[in-house]
Amino acid sequence: MIKCNNVQEQAHDLSGLIFERWREVFNAGEFVLGDEVPRFETWMSQRCAGAYAISMNSGTDALLLALKALGVGPGHHVITCSNTFVATVGAIVAVGAQPILADVGDDELINVDTIAPLLTTRTRAVIPVHLRGRPVDIDSIVALCNAHGVAVIEDCAQAIGTTINGRQVGTSSDASAFSLHPLKTLGGLGDGGVLVTTNPKIAEYARSARNHGLQVRDESVVFGMNSRLDSLQAAALNVKVEHLDHWLRRRKEIADFYNEALGETATGADLGKQRTGSSYYHYVVKSKKRDQLQRHLAEHDIQATIHYPIPVHRQRAWLNSQPATALPTTERLAQEILTIPCHQHLSDGDVEKIAWTVRQFDSR
Structure with a gap:
């Protein structure tokens, strides 16, 4: 059978290199936020034109923390599409906001024509999805939202390698969320995700909130969550990025x-x-x-x-x-x-x- 995904083949091809890198993690004993994690974040930042890149447990958590960083919560509306993985809408519901679904064009992507009629005074954010790795017309969406004081979070779960004018998508908005699920083109050997932003305040919040808001080991500055990308996943990803x-x-x-x-x-x-x-x-x-x-x-x-x-x-x-x-x-x-x-x-x-x-x- 010719399959639609190549998860097993990809893992098998690189298993020797990954096991070698894992052995280094074992020897160092740094299984949580060890050196492999910032190494991967540095690569992701460079891929995204120097934007902040904060790794976490999943692309879903990246969406969730982006919404929370922007103050989205109960009473707010967030516009997105329906032809997406359920996590996009689930993250909106998880922060207590109301998802508002826009229809799409024949290219399966939402656009300013389908978003604009849904904007109200309760709209706090729009989440356009770069579905299947296709770039949405993000500049026109950002311009529309800026004119209405609405934040934009790009769902880039399927969009590593997707570009606009040669530049990786995910840096034209307030924040973006990438998935590192094994099925993705750049996938780990388990769950993972990255929040990307050019806003230092969003980056600071996300980096703290993904680790229970801990500033130091015994002092929390915000109530956060456990959404860390573990060192073994980061090590595997650091092998894969070279390919x-x-x-x-x-x-x-x-x-x-x-x-x-x-x-x-x-x-x-x-x-x-x-x-x-x-x-x-x-x-x-x-x-x-x-x-x-x-x-x-x-x-x-x-x-x-x-x-x-x-x-x-x-x-x-x-x-x-x-x-x-x-x-x-x-x-x-x-x-x-x-x-x-x-x-x-x-x-x-x-x-x-x-x-x-x-x-x-x-x-x-």
Whole structure:
């Protein structure tokens, strides 16, 4: 089976280097906030044009602490999209704010046209999602929000390597959140995340709050939480970062091939329409016969998955606690989208087979 992810292969390829780095951590005995953690944060800061980078337990916690740092809480509205992993909305609910869901365009991304009608005096923040590694038009969103005194937090969970004008996304807003989940292009061997910001006050709060607000071992300055990236995860990531650019280049090569091979088919090329700066965390096509296409690919030993089959506003968690919401474009796309494999462990033969199999389905 040609798989949609390469978690096992990636871990196996680098296991020797990772075990060697872990042995150094074992010998030092620095398992919490040891030297590997600031080393990774320095790399992430450099990747993000010198912005502050505070590692933590997950991308979800990065969103949560960004919201808290900006004073978002009960009585406030936060606008985001519904075609995202549930954690984006869950972080808003966790701070006691009201999530307000915007519809998306045909490229699956929210934009100023879908956000603007939802802005009110209660809106405190907007969380645009760089879904699938596609860059949203962040500058126009920030300009709109600045005009209304609204903060912007970029959800970059899927966007390591995503750029705008050659610059890593995540530094155009008040703060951003990256995920280091094993499924991500740059993923650890467990959970992890990073909060990125150019605001020193947000950085100071996040760095303290992720560690129970401890200023020194026995003195807490704010009530925080335990959201530290452990040293073993940081060590593994410090090995992987040396390979990231190669992985990103391979994903783009595959996406370029798909765009050319599938561009004239009924299924069509990636919904991002070759959006400049995409890191192709997912390569997604759409079909009115999506379920049949998925089965056809499976019959040819090709895994294709759906990200995400049930938008957040159709999940039981939302229906049991939030007001009914209609998002027609989001709902239509959820019935048509299909993720096909696009990662660095695919051979040229694999990629050709996938494209051929999609074309074969379209010609039936």
